[in-house]
Amino acid sequence: MSGADVVEAVFETVAGAAPEIRESLVGRRRYEAGENPSGEQQLAADVYADELFEERLLALDGVATYASEEREDVVEGADGDYHVALDPLDGSSNVKSNNAMGTIVGVFDAPLPAGGESLVAAAYVLYGPLTTMVTLREGTVTESVVHEGERHVGTADRSLPDEPTVYGFGGRVPAWTDAFADYASEVEQELKLRYGGAMIGDVNQVLTYGGVFAYPALTTHPNGKLRRQFEGIPIGAIVEAAGGASTDGERSLLATPPEDLHERTPVFVGNRSLIERAEATLSA
Ligand code: AHG
């Protein structure tokens, strides 16, 4: 199978699973005993989604390994040239409050952990009022509505609006660094607050309306909360391909390969002007 065929098969599998993932949330809002490799509580729905995706993605021709934020190590499959990194449920704490959440996919042509230079495709599914899927392949960002597991293209070439409108900043305000607090107080004067507790929901607001999403380095968490491999790189790539920019505070999220599969990174994605201002303020 060609690389394009493998990517399409991964996208089809993830879209195809969307109805079952939605259904699986019912009755799986309880926390399991275990923790994920980031030391966070796991929802029963996290574990279910992770097991479902592992089985179906490793069954695809061309997919050699599967890694997820919910499991310590990379899982070896059959021979293949592609490696899939998944955040099976992003924003799973939103399941209890019935708010938006998503699935994040990165397809790499190098063994994991791998950086932006090895990313061949990325996608996210947003389980909102509708189920939608945003995909990046060959430099193009496409948004589709997912109905009964099938993608119906809505916007074939999605790009950020030139004029930013919304912002969403994570982390507790008392834990913001002085530099980030300075940046936030500027942006708050200019844009509307949209923060929903699931990166995918918040990033989709930025992709739709223009603006900036950030989960910054905190005084309590110097590398922030989000994972470079499973959240920073795929989402940074999608926003950059849509005409925006990303940074970890110093450089594009695609510029620094993860050393550890589960390492965290500060994440900023959005309109280029807002990302450049963040870098300028944080490096002042
Ligand atoms: P996940 O559920 O995959 O662990 O991701 C949750 C992340 C991300 O989706 C969101 O931006 C952030 O956690 C929210 O963190 P707070 O609860 O600290 O706001």
Ligand code: MN
């Ligand atoms: Mn998750």
Ligand code: MN
């Ligand atoms: Mn996540």
